[in-house]
Amino acid sequence: MVSVPFLTSAPGKVIIFGEHSAVYHKPAIAAALSLRTYLLASRDNDDTNTLFLEFPDIQFSYKWATSDLPWQLFGEHSRKRQPSADEELNPELVDALNSLLSKIDSPIQYSAAFMFLYLLVSLCEEKDVAGLTFTVRSTLPVGAGLGSSASVSVCFASAFCYLGGHIQEPTLKADDVTVKDSEQCLFIDAWALMGEKCSHGNPSGIDNAVATHGGAVMFQRMESSVPSIRTSMRNLPPLNLLLTNTKTPRSTAALVANVSKIVTEFPKPSGLILETMEAIAREAYTLMLRPFLDKQSKNRLMELIRLNHGLLVSLGVSHPNLERVKLWSDELQIGQTKLTGAGGGGCAITLIDDDAATPEKLRQLEEKYNQAGFETFKTTLGGKGVGLLTEITTITSEKLCRLHNRNEIEAAVGCSALPQWRYW
Numbered sequence: 557m558v559s560v561p562f563l564t565s566a567p568g569k570v571i572i573f574g575e576h577s578a579v580y581h582k583p584a585i586a587a588a589l590s591l592r593t594y595l596l597a598s599r600d601n602d603d604t605n606t607l608f609l610e611f612p613d614i615q616f617s618y619k620w621a622t623s624d625l626p627w628q629l630f631g632e633h634s635r636k637r638q639p640s641a642d643e644e645l646n647p648e649l650v651d652a653l654n655s656l657l658s659k660i661d662s663p664i665q666y667s668a669a670f671m672f673l674y675l676l677v678s679l680c681e682e683k684d685v686a687g688l689t690f691t692v693r694s695t696l697p698v699g700a701g702l703g704s705s706a707s708v709s710v711c712f713a714s715a716f717c718y719l720g721g722h723i724q725e726p727t728l729k730a731d732d733v734t735v736k737d738s739e740q741c742l743f744i745d746a747w748a749l750m751g752e753k754c755s756h757g758n759p760s761g762i763d764n765a766v767a768t769h770g771g772a773v774m775f776q777r778m779e780s781s782v783p784s785i786r787t788s789m790r791n792l793p794p795l796n797l798l799l800t801n802t803k804t805p806r807s808t809a810a811l812v813a814n815v816s817k818i819v820t821e822f823p824k825p826s827g828l829i830l831e832t833m834e835a836i837a838r839e840a841y842t843l844m845l846r847p848f849l850d851k852q853s854k855n856r857l858m859e860l861i862r863l864n865h866g867l868l869v870s871l872g873v874s875h876p877n878l879e880r881v882k883l884w885s886d887e888l889q890i891g892q893t894k895l896t897g898a899g900g901g902g903c904a905i906t907l908i909d910d911d912a913a914t915p916e917k918l919r920q921l922e923e924k925y926n927q928a929g930f931e932t933f934k935t936t937l938g939g940k941g942v943g944l945l946t947e948i949t950t951i952t953s954e955k956l957c958r959l960h961n962r963n964e965i966e967a968a969v970g971c972s973a974l975p976q977w978r979y980w
């Protein structure tokens with residue numbers, strides 16, 4: 557029997573090359589961010605017949621009588637199995653959850669609750685979770701292209717795999733280096749992909765892979781049930797990346813659906829666009845295998861960023877605010893900019909040209925962004941994947957909900973602040 561309270565955590569990601577084309581089986585390059593999601597499982601209420609959700613980042617608080625959940629749909633055997641990459645969501649469970657959640661009218665809250673319940677009922681029995689409170693806090697912006705949905709999905713999947721007895725406690729500390737994927741990580745990743753399917757119909761799997769395994773990868777989704785190829789990029793060259801959030805809301809599900817429409821209606825031109833994106837990601841991969849980039853390679857990488865953004869624009873996934881981010885960094889000749897993640901708003905990355913971007917120019921750029929209401933991030937790439945923290949004495953659901961900002965969350969429960977975190 558697992559003892560509560562405990563926390564799980566998983567990072568967000570930045571896709572450097574290949575968003576959207578990743579859905580169409582093309583290679584893409586992404587790295588874990590130091591911004592993370594934290595999930596607390598605790599017994600903060602006396603009522604053992606109820607399940608409580610606290611998701612203050614999306615202003616959502618909810619509870620269900622545990623007996624109302626459709627536990628009967630699964631037996632012990634199906635809870636233990638690892639889903640394959642092409643497994644579809646269980647239609648009976650989808651129907652049951654749709655009726656249970658029919659009163660929630662915010663799409664953001666709905667998709668979070670749907671993902672939560674889908675993974676919970678797939679992985680746990682009623683006795684494992686009755687009376688528990690699940691609280692989510694994230695230092696990632698929600699719905700901004702940095703993989704918040706996948707980091708939440710990995711937090712749910714790992715917590716429920718642990719509570720359901722499908723995986724053991726992890727042992728790796730933050731500084732331990734591993735070369736081989738653990739079976740437990742592969743199991744969590746496979747279920748987190750099902751969670752991403754709850755969030756948008758056709759995920760490539762890159763976001764949950766990075767959130768589970770951490771680090772930096774070249775990722776390629778395969779056809780049918782063949783597992784995706786994930787090639788670790790251990791010695792990423794130091795990249796001076798500026799991350800800018802336009803704060804323009806958008807949903808990955810809608811953008812992925814729009815691209816799918818273009819791919820269906822214009823198979824020939826969109827096929828060529830996707831092939832060009834593949835060529836860009838492959839050349840970028842070769843360049844990024846070098847531990848240090850000389851000036852010529854760095855210039856090529858910046859050109860590839862520019863080309864990749866242009867192709868994403870042609871697929872219709874940019875936004876005037878993303879174009880503003882690009883225009884202003886182009887005007888000041890700071891470096892090359894592309895949207896990251898699903899686009900349509902959310903974040904852009906600028907690969908800074910260290911020779912041209914003087915501190916004064918960077919200051920001017922940040923000032924322009926601030927005036928437009930955009931937020932810039934400093935974050936490191938390639939951090940740890942999914943982790944667990946047990947023996948928590950000071951944090952309760954109520955305290956976690958009350959934390960005001962990223963710094964407070966990191967200080968209270970953060971992987972960077974607490975060496976007691978272990979990683980699967």
Ligand SMILES: Nc1ncnc2c1ncn2[C@@H]1O[C@H](COP(=O)(O)OP(=O)(O)O)[C@@H](O)[C@H]1O
Binds near residue numbers: 664666700701706807
């Ligand atoms: N901190 C959070 N708390 C609860 N749900 C979250 C949180 N962050 C993300 N989500 C869920 O993930 C969804 C955003 O996913 P998505 O549109 O794929 O954007 P992204 O993954 O780029 O952030 C939200 O609508 C919500 O359902």
Ligand SMILES: C[C@@](O)(CCOP(=O)(O)O)CC(=O)O
Binds near residue numbers: 579702703705760899
């Ligand atoms: C557009 C896509 O390539 C990335 C979506 O990332 P995000 O949800 O916007 O962080 C979709 C996918 O690969 O599943």
Ligand SMILES: [Mg+2]
Binds near residue numbers: 703704705706763808
């Ligand atoms: Mg997402």
